[in-house]
Amino acid sequence: MTERESWDAIVIGSGLGGLTCAAYLCAAGKRTLVLEAHYVAGGNSQAFRRNLHGSQYEFDVGVHYIGECGPDGVITRLLNGLGLAERIVFRPLDPDGYSTLYFPGLVFRVPANWDRYRERLLETFPQEAEALGSVVDIMRQVAREGSRFQRGEIGVADLASEAPAFMKWGLRPVTELFGEHRLSQQSSAVLLGEQGDYAVRPSKTPTGLAAGLTDHYMRGAFYPEGGGQAMAARLVEAIRAYGGEVRTRSPVERVRVENGRVVGVTLGKTHQEIDAPIVVSNADLKRTVQALVGEEHFAPETVERVRAFRMTLPLFAVYAGLDIDLRELGHPNTNHWLWGTYDIEGIYDEVEAGELPDDNLAYLTVTSLRDPESPHIAPKHHTNLQVMTLVPQDYDVWNVERGPADGGRYHRDPEYRRRKEDLMDRLLDKAAAVVPELRDHVEWREAATPVTQERFTRSTGGTSYGVEFSTDQMGPARMGYETELPGLFLCGASTPSGHGIANVMFSGLRAAEAATGESLRASVLAGEVLGDRALLPPLRDDWDAWRESH
Numbered sequence: 001m002t003e004r005e006s007w008d009a010i011v012i013g014s015g016l017g018g019l020t021c022a023a024y025l026c027a028a029g030k031r032t033l034v035l036e037a038h039y040v041a042g043g044n045s046q047a048f049r050r051n052l053h054g055s056q057y058e059f060d061v062g063v064h065y066i067g068e069c070g071p072d073g074v075i076t077r078l079l080n081g082l083g084l085a086e087r088i089v090f091r092p093l094d095p096d097g098y099s100t101l102y103f104p105g106l107v108f109r110v111p112a113n114w115d116r117y118r119e120r121l122l123e124t125f126p127q128e129a130e131a132l133g134s135v136v137d138i139m140r141q142v143a144r145e146g147s148r149f150q151r152g153e154i155g156v157a158d159l160a161s162e163a164p165a166f167m168k169w170g171l172r173p174v175t176e177l178f179g180e181h182r183l184s185q186q187s188s189a190v191l192l193g194e195q196g197d198y199a200v201r202p203s204k205t206p207t208g209l210a211a212g213l214t215d216h217y218m219r220g221a222f223y224p225e226g227g228g229q230a231m232a233a234r235l236v237e238a239i240r241a242y243g244g245e246v247r248t249r250s251p252v253e254r255v256r257v258e259n260g261r262v263v264g265v266t267l268g269k270t271h272q273e274i275d276a277p278i279v280v281s282n283a284d285l286k287r288t289v290q291a292l293v294g295e296e297h298f299a300p301e302t303v304e305r306v307r308a309f310r311m312t313l314p315l316f317a318v319y320a321g322l323d324i325d326l327r328e329l330g331h332p333n334t335n336h337w338l339w340g341t342y343d344i345e346g347i348y349d350e351v352e353a354g355e356l357p358d359d360n361l362a363y364l365t366v367t368s369l370r371d372p373e374s375p376h377i378a379p380k381h382h383t384n385l386q387v388m389t390l391v392p393q394d395y396d397v398w399n400v401e402r403g404p405a406d407g408g409r410y411h412r413d414p415e416y417r418r419r420k421e422d423l424m425d426r427l428l429d430k431a432a433a434v435v436p437e438l439r440d441h442v443e444w445r446e447a448a449t450p451v452t453q454e455r456f457t458r459s460t461g462g463t464s465y466g467v468e469f470s471t472d473q474m475g476p477a478r479m480g481y482e483t484e485l486p487g488l489f490l491c492g493a494s495t496p497s498g499h500g501i502a503n504v505m506f507s508g509l510r511a512a513e514a515a516t517g518e519s520l521r522a523s524v525l526a527g528e529v530l531g532d533r534a535l536l537p538p539l540r541d542d543w544d545a546w547r548e549s550h
Contacts, residue, residue: 004273004275005272005274005275006264006274006275006276007031007032007033007274007275007276008025008030008031008032008276008277008278009022009025009030009031009032009033009276009277009278009279009280009515010032010033010034010035010264010265010274010276010278010279010280011025011032011033011034011035011279011280011281011282012035012252012255012265012279012280012281012282012283012288012292013034013035013036013043013281013282013283013492014034014036014038014041014042014043014232014236014246014248014282015042015043015044015045015282015457015492015504016042016043016044016045016228016231016232016235016501016504016505016508017043017282017491017492017493017495017504017505017507017508017511018034018043018280018282018491018492018508019034019041019042019232019235019236019239019246019508020078020235020491020504020505020507020508020509020512021280021282021489021491021507021508021509021511021512021515022034022235022239022244022246022280022508022512023082023235023238023239023242023244023508023531024081024082024508024509024512024513024520024524024530025244025278025280025512025515025516026238026239026242026243026244026531027081027082027238027242027530027531027532028512028516028518028520028530030278030515030516031243031244032239032243032244032245033244033245033246033247033274033276034239034244034245034246034247035247035250035251035252035265035267036246036247036248036249036250037249037250037251037252037268037458038248038249038456038457039248039249039550040229040248040546040549040550041232041233041236041246041248041549041550042061042228042229042232042233042549043062043232043282043457044061044062044063044228044457044464045060045061045062045063045228045229045231045232045501046061046062046228046229046232046549047059047060047061047227047228047229047545047546048061049376049546050319050321050444050446052321052443052444055379055382056376056379057319057321057377057378057379057382057384057444058227058229058374058376058377058378058384058546059319059367059384059386060227060228060229060367060386061228061317061448062228062464063223063224063227063228063231063501064223064335064365064367064386065093065098065217065221065222065223065335065365065370066090066221066222066223066224066500066501066502067216067217067218067219067220067221067222067502068216068219068502069090069220069222069224070219070220073219073502074151074502074505074506074525075501075502075505077524077525077527078502078505078506078509078524079234080524080527080529081509081520081523081524081528081529081530081531082235082238082529082530082531083238083529083531083532083533083536084234084235084237084238084531084536087234087237087536087539088224088225088226088230088231088234089224089225090222090223090224090225091222091223091224091225091370091371092112092220092221092222093112093221093222093223093333093334093335093370094332094333094334095111095112095113095220095221096109096111096112096116097109097110097111097332097334098110098111098112098217098220098221098334098335099193099194099217099221099334099335099336099337100332100334100335100336100337100434101190101193101194101337101339102336102337102338102339102433102434103186103189103190103193103339103341103342104340104341104342106124106186106190108120108124108190108193109334110193110194110217112217112218112219112220112221113218114136114140114215114218117136117214117218118133118136118137118140121136121187121190121191124187124190125184125186125187125190128183128184128187131181131182131183132181132183132187134181135177135178135181135183135191136191138165138169138177138207138211139177139191139207139210139211139214139215140211140215141165141166142165142166142169142170142207142208142211142212143208143211143212143214143215144215145162145163145164145165145166145170146163146166146170146208146211146212147212147215148162148163149163149166150497150506151521151525152521152522152525166208169207169208170206170207170208170211171206171207171208171471171474171475172206172207172471173202173203173204173205173206173207173471174191174192174202174205174206174207174209174210174211175188175202175203175205175345176207177207178191185342185343186342188202188342189339189342189343189344191210191214192205192210192344193337193339194213194214194335194337195210195213195344196337196361196363196388196390197213197500198213198312198465198469198498198499198500199312199313199315199390199465199468200312200468200469200470201344201345201348201352202344202345202348203345204468204470204471204472205470205471206469206470206471206474208474209469209474209498216500216502221335223367223370223371224371225371225373225374226371226374226376226545227367227371227374227377227545228501229545229546229549230545231501232545232549233545233546233548233549234545236548236549237536237537237548238531238536241531241535241536241537242531242532242535248549248550249269250267250269251267251268251269252265252266252267252268252283252292253265253266253267253268253271253292254266254292254293254294255279255281255288255292255293255488256273257293257294257297257485260485260486261277261485261486261487262276262277262278262279262485262486262487262488263275263276263277263487264276264279265279277487278487278489278515279487279488279489280488280489280490280491280511280512280515281293281488281489281490281491281492282491282492282508283458283492284457284458284459284460284466284494285306285309285460285466285467285479285490285492285494286306286307286309286311286460287405287458287460288490289302289303289306290306290307293485293488297485298483298484298485299484302479302484305479306479309467309468309473309494310467310468310470310473311393311459311460311461311463311465311466311467311468312461312463312464312465312466312467312468312469312499313348313351313352313390313391313392313393313463313468314390314391314392314393314450314453314461314462314463314464315388315389315390315391315450315453315463315464316388316389316390316391316423316427316447316448316449316450317386317387317388317447317448318386318387318388318424318427318428318445318446318447319384319386319444319445319446319447319448320384320385320386320387320428320438320442320444320445321378321382321383321384321442321443321444321445322382322383322385322437322438322441322442322443323381323382323441323443324381324382324383324437324441325368325380325381325382325383326366326368326369326383326385326435326437327368327369327372327383328381329437331366331369331435332369333366333369333370335363335364335365336362336363336364336365336431336434337361337363338361338362338363338364338430338431338433338434339359339361340357340358340359340360340361341359343359347359347360347361347390348390351390351391351392352392353392354392354394354396354397355392356391356392356397356423360389360390361389361390362387362388362389362427362430362431363387363388363389364385364386364387364431364434364435365385365386365388366383366384366385366435367384367385367386368382368383368384368385376544376546382443383441385431385435385438387427387428387430387431388427389423389427391423391449391450393450393461393462393463395451397419398410398416398419398420398449398450398451399413399415399416399419400413400416400451403451403454403462404451404454404455405454405455405458410451416449416451420447420449421447423447424445424446424447428442428445449462450462450463464493464499465493465499466492466493466494466498466499467493467494469498469499474496474498475496476496478494478495478496479494479495480495480496480514481495481496481507481510481511481513481514482514482515489511489514489515490507490511491504491507491508491510491511492504492507493507495507495510495511497510509521509524
């Protein structure tokens with residue numbers, strides 16, 4: 001008879017939030033098991049590979065560029081706390097223009113420095129210099145105070161005295177800040193030019209979110225060598241070294257609750273029961289409450305709140321391989337944000353109405369320029385790139401009646417494939433405006449719809465960003481890291497930390513802190529190493545992040 005399996009903690013889902021949480025639980029002495037439904041760990045940080053004529057492309061799903069990777073950055077501190085800081089190398093994008101914004105009649109390069117950013121904005125809009133300078137100064141202060149609050153350097157009781165700008169503006173719509181200073185639609189749009197990173201309409205975007213995103217990159221924008229999969233694989237490495245385990249192809253069917261507290265999980269395929277007094281869900285919040293745990297285990301007001309949460313708009317992504325090397329052709333290492341209009345609010349009106357506007361956003365990223373030495377990203381003298389846009393949540397857009405998380409089938413439907421091909425063509429045509437060589441040199445192309453996203457991550461509405469980070473769904477309006485159900489904890493994009501690589505990793509630390517009752521955040525942000533580096537395996541030249549994540 002097989003002995004019943006028991007762990008100190010179980011983490012459901014292997015996104016970077018779940019992996020960070022598990023690694024810190026292990027470092028704190030908790031034997032922790034990570035259960036992942038997919039065949040590779042990483043969640044939205046994972047990569048997938050495609051072989052063509054004996055050559056290989058490796059496409060990132062969700063990591064395109066990140067901040068907070070400098071010596072004092074949150075990501076650096078989180079990795080350092082696990083003994084991993086030296087095991088991941090971050091390559092900078094162009095510091096004088098890590099992102100390039102394209103609007104009708106205007107191109108604006110975003111520098112990774114608050115002073116240069118402010119100066120360039122005022123040079124671009126001299127007629128608004130005084131008002132625009134004031135707005136940038138306020139956003140900078142809001143971001144600084146908000147960061148100190150998130151790190152625990154300012155308590156709730158001290159916000160009024162220690163964070164006056166955040167208290168005044170942080171939770172208010174950024175459009176109110178712009179309106180009070182009478183900014184033009186053009187300068188307002190440029191200030192929000194990278195807002196596809198959070199996909200919230202401007203009138204619902206908290207000033208703290210808009211300011212925080214800008215601040216996130218003002219000390220540098222980076223890309224990890226080996227892509228997002230390298231970050232996931234190093235965290236997997238730490239979990240295994242510190243006494244835990246990561247199992248792929250292990251979907252959780254149910255979180256088991258007995259006598260009013262969590263006692264473990266039941267697996268979906270084998271119906272095996274695994275015991276643990278701590279369960280952390282890095283899975284989609286709505287599915288966690290409604291399906292994995294069950295609404296009957298929560299207070300009626302909690303259930304109502306979770307049902308009412310709006311999910312962020314999903315994305316459509318094109319993955320393309322070119323038989324030319326854009327690096328050899330002198331293309332800059334920058335993000336390209338192509339906006340067909342200055343009316344960003346109007347784009348959301350159309351997308352939320354189920355339409356695909358002609359002047360929609362197109363975001364272009366060239367991975368080959370970010371990590372040119374990688375042996376996996378693209379064959380020599382070739383290019384790996386992606387183009388993305390905002391799309392409606394409605395299944396009808398893709399001719400799908402039921403989502404894959406609920407058993408729906410869609411992949412072979414001719415109309416689904418036709419609509420996907422049509423939008424893929426439109427996006428590649430838009431991208432050709434900044435990469436003229438693109439259309440004649442595509443040798444590989446495929447696309448992922450929100451239905452694809454739901455299939456692999458089981459996210460409600462196929463979103464990559466979780467619950468919409470809007471003025472009415474942020475901070476205490478969200479479910480916290482510790483739930484009302486004893487033994488159940490949450491991490492990931494729908495927690496108060498929000499989405500984005502740094503934020504979901506930080507949510508993992510906060511969930512581990514809540515589960516252990518230890519002050520992990522203060523120790524990690526102070527630079528302490530909680531993991532034992534001596535237990536980590538030796539570095540290898542043949543190390544392959546994708547294979548190590550299985």
